[in-house]
Amino acid sequence: MNSLKLILSNPKYFAPAWVFASLNILTGTWVLYLPFIKNKFALNDAQIGVALFCTAIGLLASIPFIPTVSKKNGCRIDYKI
Numbered sequence: 816m817n818s819l820k821l822i823l824s825n826p827k828y829f830a831p832a833w834v835f836a837s838l839n840i841l842t843g844t845w846v847l848y849l850p851f852i853k854n855k856f857a858l859n860d861a862q863i864g865v866a867l868f869c870t871a872i873g874l875l876a877s878i879p880f881i882p883t884v885s886k887k888n889g890c891r892i893d894y895k896i
Contacts, residue, residue, distance in 0.1 A: 849863060
């Protein structure tokens with residue numbers, strides 16, 4: 816329970832938790848539309864599986880570039896606490 820109080824009371828901890836939760840909610844909502852997409856584009860299970868696999872591979876392939884992008888654009892705001 817103390818961790819929840821810390822996350823909700825400090826913006827430094829709240830921001831990553833909010834991003835993580837919102838991305839999971841977005842992905843969970845998107846997955847509900849897979850049957851509709853499958854029917855609309857006449858895809859079979861293998862094609863859907865390859866698309867999901869390529870999405871995961873693309874995310875993993877982008878990991879080495881994240882520090883460079885982060886250094887260039889910045890990713891931190893200093894809060895006065």
